[in-house]
Amino acid sequence: EAQVTQNPRYLITVTGKKLTVTCSQNMNHEYMSWYRQDPGLGLRQIYYSMNVEVTDKGDVPEGYKVSRKEKRNFPLILESPSPNQTSLYFCASSLTSGPRYEQYFGPGTRLTVT
């Protein structure tokens, strides 16, 4: 089954404790992104990756890191989480980012930072 998987689905952590949210896709997609979803703010892009080893900042990159060493994986790293990073996070992938750009989203990771 073609899909984007994320782990963990739920995470409660404390301020300052480094964490990684994994994302993997089995569709051989080039383009991957991370978003955060907050009430009233919609989906905001954190980072994106155009292909292996090429990443760039989205609209809200502060406090996050990413890496793209393999085509299928795009982990999101929070080096020192803070309470304002409490949010619902989505990883997404697409074959391209061309004119009929369809993103496939993972199931989400709900993160709480206390």
Add this chain to the structure above:
Amino acid sequence: QQQVKQSPQSLIVQKGGISIINCAYENTAFDYFPWYQQFPGKGPALLIAIRPDVSEKKEGRFTISFNKSAKQFSLHIMDSQPGDSATYFCAARSNILVGGTSYGKLTFGQGTILTVHP
């Protein structure tokens, strides 16, 4: 910053009614306007999309109306059903240049929580 403004934030409709969600944008370089549907506990999924050279697109009970001069587009759900209860996001695609190569970026609206009562 490029923005897409979506309204209303929440919408309650009776079964069989018409649900209408509106979006407005400023950037005339947007070239593709998708709508995503998100059920509780799931990721968003593409529902329907339109290009700016078309004024309307219909897929089953879902229709996008696009007004290029007003820079507005809307989603109409006819004969709304309880199973349509979800969060809906409009979005718009733009081109960004990274290292001399052009890539697409989706900018999302704020989302609308639709509840359809039986």
